[in-house]
Amino acid sequence: MEIGFYPGCSLKGTSLEYNESVITLAKAFDIELVELNDWNCCGATAAHSMDRELSLSLVARILALAEQQGFEEIVVPCASCYNRLSTVQYELAQDTKLLDKIVDIIKMPYFGNVKILNVVQFIEKYVQDNLAAKVVHPFRHEVACYYGCLLVRPHKILQFDQLEDPQSMDKLMTMIGATSIDWAFKTECCGAGLSVSRTDLVGRLSGNILKDADDRGAKALVVACPMCHSNLDMRRPAINSYLNKSIDIPILYITQAIGLAIGLTPKDLGLDRHFVLINLKD
Amino acid sequence: MSHCYQCGKCTAGCALAADMDYSPSYILRLLQTDDEKNYHRVLSSEAIWLCLSCENCLARCPNEVDIPKLMDYLRQKSREESCVNSQARPVVAFHNAFLDSVKYTGRLYEVGLILGFKIRTFRLVQDLKVVPSMLLKGKLNLLPESIKSRKKIQRIFSKTIDNTK
Numbered sequence: 001m002e003i004g005f006y007p008g009c010s011l012k013g014t015s016l017e018y019n020e021s022v023i024t025l026a027k028a029f030d031i032e033l034v035e036l037n038d039w040n041c042c043g044a045t046a047a048h049s050m051d052r053e054l055s056l057s058l059v060a061r062i063l064a065l066a067e068q069q070g071f072e073e074i075v076v077p078c079a080s081c082y083n084r085l086s087t088v089q090y091e092l093a094q095d096t097k098l099l100d101k102i103v104d105i106i107k108m109p110y111f112g113n114v115k116i117l118n119v120v121q122f123i124e125k126y127v128q129d130n131l132a133a134k135v136v137h138p139f140r141h142e143v144a145c146y147y148g149c150l151l152v153r154p155h156k157i158l159q160f161d162q163l164e165d166p167q168s169m170d171k172l173m174t175m176i177g178a179t180s181i182d183w184a185f186k187t188e189c190c191g192a193g194l195s196v197s198r199t200d201l202v203g204r205l206s207g208n209i210l211k212d213a214d215d216r217g218a219k220a221l222v223v224a225c226p227m228c229h230s231n232l233d234m235r236r237p238a239i240n241s242y243l244n245k246s247i248d249i250p251i252l253y254i255t256q257a258i259g260l261a262i263g264l265t266p267k268d269l270g271l272d273r274h275f276v277l278i279n280l281k282d
Numbered sequence: 283m284s285h286c287y288q289c290g291k292c293t294a295g296c297a298l299a300a301d302m303d304y305s306p307s308y309i310l311r312l313l314q315t316d317d318e319k320n321y322h323r324v325l326s327s328e329a330i331w332l333c334l335s336c337e338n339c340l341a342r343c344p345n346e347v348d349i350p351k352l353m354d355y356l357r358q359k360s361r362e363e364s365c366v367n368s369q370a371r372p373v374v375a376f377h378n379a380f381l382d383s384v385k386y387t388g389r390l391y392e393v394g395l396i397l398g399f400k401i402r403t404f405r406l407v408q409d410l411k412v413v414p415s416m417l418l419k420g421k422l423n424l425l426p427e428s429i430k431s432r433k434k435i436q437r438i439f440s441k442t443i444d445n446t447k
Contacts, residue, residue, distance in 0.1 A: 009389050009390035009392075010390075012389070012423070012427060013390070013392045013421065013422065013423055014392060014416070014421045014422070015421075016420055016421060038388075038429050038430050038431055039429070040384070040388040040389060040429055040431075040435055041383075041384045041388065041389045041390050043381070043384060044380070044390075045335055045377070046376070046377040046378075046380035046381050046384075047381065047384075048335070048354050049331075049335070049354060049357045049358075049377055050357065050358065050361060050377050050378075050381060050443060051358060051442050051443035051446065052354060052355075052358060053441075053442040053443075054381075054438065054439065054442035054443045057438045057441070057442060058384070058435075058438060061434070061435075061438065105437075105438055105441045105442065106434075106438060107434070107437075149334075149335075149336035149337055149338070150336075150337075153336070153337035153338070153340070153341050154337050154340055154341065154350075155341065156346075163341050164341075187338075188297060188338075189297045189334050189336035189338065191297075191334065192334050192335075192336065193334065193335075193376070194332075194334065194373065196376055196395075196396065196399060196408075196409070197372040197373045197375070197376040197399070197403075198332075198372065198373065199408075199409075201298065201301065201332075205297055205298075234412065234416075272419070273419040273420060273421060274419075275415065275419075
């Protein structure tokens with residue numbers, strides 16, 4: 001079975017292991033993720049912070065490409081891309097005058113009918129039913145599922161899970177044998193796009209998230225967003241210096257945790273690309 | 283904006299309210315006064331550029347005031363009217379370096395982004411320590427990966443942000 005795939009820029013660079021683990025996991029369930037041809041960047045926070053029509057047009061081109069290439073559904077693992085694609089599709093559906101203007105800028109037909117799935121929705125729809133039967137190494141660890149901002153907000157548009165205490169990742173982790181802990185920072189912001197320009201603030205925000213998970217006994221954090229991952233993993237020196245202690249909890253993408261449970265190798269899942277080593281004891 | 287009755291839930295839930303010169307609810311109050319001077323204070327504030335677009339404010343607002351969208355509008359106006367707060371320059375430099383990469387390659391070229399940011403902010407040594415391990419882990423592509431339709435992306439830029447500069 002083939003489904004459209006929009007990796008986004010992070011998955012082609014600093015979050016290569018997310019790309020590897022999503023594709024490998026899909027393959028294990030006989031699904032081929034077909035990358036959109038000639039896709040462009042969604043513009044992320046930079047575009048919508050600087051110019052609304054730029055942001056709308058960059059995303060509209062991506063969605064128009066998906067339509068043109070015959071995809072009814074696309075998987076978008078990056079939470080930021082998922083949020084931008086969904087938001088723009090919603091905004092263009094609300095305002096025909098704006099839609100005409102954007103279509104004139106991108107010079108492509110646009111219908112707005114591609115279904116956009118985040119990685120958790122993809123797993124729920126295509127992996128979950130056959131998951132239990134495939135688990136060979138139960139992931140018997142206490143985990144804190146961290147959803148961040150852009151996977152669940154704005155709820156009115158995304159209609160995914162619930163706002164303050166989402167459960168979808170917790171349910172999936174429980175299915176593979178993990179114990180998901182109850183904690184307070186599930187949807188707090190990690191500092192996202194300020195990672196380079198204000199690393200000090202990211203150290204503090206991500207530090208508070210990690211500290212709560214650590215205080216409550218989590219042995220790993222599970223995420224579904226490349227920005228959350230790089231802030232919590234690559235920015236660990238800034239976090240530890242803010243907390244004035246060294247926390248060595250590893251950060252795993254949900255696709256990596258599930259991949260390990262069904263017997264995929266750490267190498268196939270890109271686990272060697274993390275900064276904080278994954279040293280979970282059974 | 284007129285729907286805001288100053289309950290302050292946005293500010294209470296904002297991860298960076300304490301670091302802002304004006305909190306989200308105060309920004310709304312300033313705008314509600316419909317006073318040109320207050321509008322200018324908002325446009326030249328650091329707060330609008332510190333806002334992470336995490337959307338917690340909107341999620342918790344009892345009147346569904348779309349503060350994230352308002353922040354986008356204010357940032358765009360602040361840039362167009364050249365009153366960007368001097369403390370916020372690194373944030374804007376990052377956005378500019380990011381968009382340059384998208385304009386010329388169609389995608390985010392991370393090495394180019396970081397170099398563009400360093401040149402704009404003179405922060406030449408920042409993050410150098412992390413480079414060797416990023417290379418070892420295969421997380422940095424030294425060469426940009428360009429898309430075929432670069433001209434189409436450049437057209438999008440010339441019809442939007444480059445048209446308003």
